[in-house]
Amino acid sequence: MSEPLDPAGEAAAVDLAGEARRLDAADALAPLRERFVLDDVTYLDGNSLGALPAHVPARVDDVVRRQWGELRIRSWEESGWWTAPERIGDRIAPLVGAAAGQIVVGDSTSVNVFKALVAAVRMAREDVGDGGEGGGAVRDEILVDATTFPTDGYIAESAARMTGCALRAVTPAEVPGALGDRTAAVLLNHVDYRTGRLHDLPGLTRAVHACGAYAVWDLCHSAGALPVGLDEHGVDLAVGCTYKYLNGGPGSPAYLYVRRDLQPRFDSPLPGWNSHAEPFGMRSAYAPASGAVRGRVGTPDILSLLALEAALDVWDADGVSVAAVRAKSLALTDFFLRCVGAYVPAGRVESVTPAAHDERGSQVALRCDDAGEVMKRLVESGVVGDFRAPDVLRFGFTPLYVGFADVERAARVLARTLG
Ligand SMILES: Cc1ncc(COP(=O)(O)O)c(C=O)c1O
Numbered sequence: 001m002s003e004p005l006d007p008a009g010e011a012a013a014v015d016l017a018g019e020a021r022r023l024d025a026a027d028a029l030a031p032l033r034e035r036f037v038l039d040d041v042t043y044l045d046g047n048s049l050g051a052l053p054a055h056v057p058a059r060v061d062d063v064v065r066r067q068w069g070e071l072r073i074r075s076w077e078e079s080g081w082w083t084a085p086e087r088i089g090d091r092i093a094p095l096v097g098a099a100a101g102q103i104v105v106g107d108s109t110s111v112n113v114f115k116a117l118v119a120a121v122r123m124a125r126e127d128v129g130d131g132g133e134g135g136g137a138v139r140d141e142i143l144v145d146a147t148t149f150p151t152d153g154y155i156a157e158s159a160a161r162m163t164g165c166a167l168r169a170v171t172p173a174e175v176p177g178a179l180g181d182r183t184a185a186v187l188l189n190h191v192d193y194r195t196g197r198l199h200d201l202p203g204l205t206r207a208v209h210a211c212g213a214y215a216v217w218d219l220c221h222s223a224g225a226l227p228v229g230l231d232e233h234g235v236d237l238a239v240g241c242t243y244k245y246l247n248g249g250p251g252s253p254a255y256l257y258v259r260r261d262l263q264p265r266f267d268s269p270l271p272g273w274n275s276h277a278e279p280f281g282m283r284s285a286y287a288p289a290s291g292a293v294r295g296r297v298g299t300p301d302i303l304s305l306l307a308l309e310a311a312l313d314v315w316d317a318d319g320v321s322v323a324a325v326r327a328k329s330l331a332l333t334d335f336f337l338r339c340v341g342a343y344v345p346a347g348r349v350e351s352v353t354p355a356a357h358d359e360r361g362s363q364v365a366l367r368c369d370d371a372g373e374v375m376k377r378l379v380e381s382g383v384v385g386d387f388r389a390p391d392v393l394r395f396g397f398t399p400l401y402v403g404f405a406d407v408e409r410a411a412r413v414l415a416r417t418l419g
Pocket residue numbers: 108109110111149151152189193218220221241254
């Protein structure tokens with residue numbers, strides 16, 4: 001058993017627990033929690049795998065038993081399977097500030113990073129007449145976020161090798177100084193997976209454009225948690241996963257955004273039959289479809305795709321908006337930082353998540369000695385966050401189902417675990 005808090009800590013706990021109850025009572029999003037399958041575990045890992053929306057199993061059951069079991073091949077048309085990648089892309093679009101017709105769902109984030117980055121380099125090359133023949137600069141460099149989730153870095157390295165570009169890893173803050181007339185494309189994360197830092201998507205996109213390059217954003221840790229504004233800020237290409245704040249389920253397919261005016265120039269490095277202008281024409285020559293469909297590759301993963309489609313229904317509930325979710329997310333992370341400050345012995349943890357709201361995503365990352373062991377004990381005590389090497393305790397706050405009492409409890413259990 002863990003040790004109780006000291007007397008001062010107990011007094012603070014009473015106050016903060018009361019405040020948490022008041023905040024939960026006033027929270028317009030609180031009723032949404034009922035729409036998810038949750039137990040008495042305090043689940044702060046929705047930034048790795050979102051919780052299961054309660055209505056999804058019945059929908060998946062219908063897809064399997066009726067659409068597949070009874071309609072079989074007819075379902076490609078009658079159950080809307082064939083057009084699901086674009087249809088579900090249009091459901092995600094408002095959540096990331098995109099008009100319809102620019103997002104296609106399918107494949108993993110890693111695969112979509114590859115498609116987007118290679119396509120971006122190809123467009124940058126086309127702009128200067130394929131290597132300077134048009135009189136412009138040679139576009140032969142890719143910038144990648146040096147703090148990125150590793151898969152983006154691996155893919156960028158391979159994309160650079162394949163396109164004959166040099167790859168330079170720089171922090172997002174260093175990007176403006178690193179841009180030049182050789183830069184073809186820049187791959188950035190909207191929110192840093194480890195620290196939870198929110199990067200300046202509008203400003204960095206403007207800087208990338210000012211040097212004639214293309215911006216590719218990874219939205220894994222922002223979509224469904226905060227406003228993104230893809231159209232408003234003129235983002236060129238973006239990718240993201242759907243199993244975190246969009247609650248699509250383990251391995252649910254990712255998405256690719258291609259800004260409408262760039263779609264005719266989007267030259268996919270993975271041109272499969274699903275992105276062909278006439279997929280059932282069975283032609284040997286490839287001709288790309290128009291629109292977001294160009295981002296498709298092969299047969300979509302229908303079971304996962306339709307589980308995701310069902311999960312997105314949560315966003316149709318009364319009063320749910322990205323703005324409301326963002327406001328609650330900031331209130332949750334603020335409250336967590338306060339509770340940690342009040343309960344946890346001074347110096348035992350250090351927040352690496354920015355305090356400023358415009359620099360914070362929907363998670364709090366605490367640096368701590370023996371973080372791996374601490375997180376193991378927290379999970380055993382019913383508080384689920386995750387450990388990210390080498391020394392970070394990561395807590396994700398999904399406003400659709402996390403409440404203020406969860407936050408207070410997590411900080412209290414953390415303090416006891418750290419003793
Ligand atoms: C920022 C970021 N990009 C990419 C990925 C990996 O995506 P996928 O496994 O869908 O390729 C993750 C998490 O898994 C991530 O956090």
